[in-house]
Amino acid sequence: MAAKTQDYTAMMKDMMGAFPVDQKAMESMFKSQTAFAEKMSAVAIDAAQQSTDLSARWTQDTLTKMSAITQARTEPADYAKAMTDFATASAESAAEHMAAFADIAKKVQTETLELMMAMGKDMSTDMQDVARKATSDMTSAAKKASAK
Structure with missing residues (x-):
């Protein structure tokens, strides 16, 4: 004769019922988490x-x-000067743009820290x-139990 399989769903339901949960606290926590996620998403999307x-x-x-590099020149030295000017301007531009990227990263870091705090x-x-x-x-439960 086969043994009857235990109903684990009923057992879990009974176990969870033994641990009362404050639904208002759970709802509040859920709202806090979703608000936090919304703010973090806004920071990431803005960045x-x-x-x-x-x-x-x-x-x-x-x-x-x-x-400016692609323009035709009359003197061969003008090509070298155009290339040098381009390289100099590109290096300056790279420094400026990398600093701007660093500012964006710094802003994200600051906003994230503020949100986490x-x-x-x-x-x-x-x-x-x-x-x-x-x-x-x-x-309250202890007082009721000791009163009996």
């Missing part, structure tokens, strides 16, 4: 847009400077509220 714009400007600047503060407050409620509930 991506700024980086893309900067890359496009850098490309446009480079292409504009390259047009705010989230930590919110979570700490939420945890304190949950701990107070749990302590109150446990004290």
Whole structure:
């Protein structure tokens, strides 16, 4: 005769029912998490847009400077001068654009840190509220149990 298979779904339901969950606290935590994710996404998207714009400007600047190289010259030395001028301008442009990329990264880092600090503060407050409620509930339950 085969043994009856245990109903694990019912067992899990009973087990989870034994641990009361404050739905309001869960809802509050969910809202906090989604708000945090929205803000972090906004920071990332803004940084991506700024980086893309900067890359496009850098490309446009480079292409504009390259047009000077492609012009026909009468003297061979003029080609060397045009190439030297292009190399100098490209090096200066690279330094400027890399500094702009660093500014974008610094802004992202600062905004991320501010969001993380705010989230930590919110979570700490939420945890304190949950701990107070749990302590109150446990004290109340203990008083009821000792009164019997």
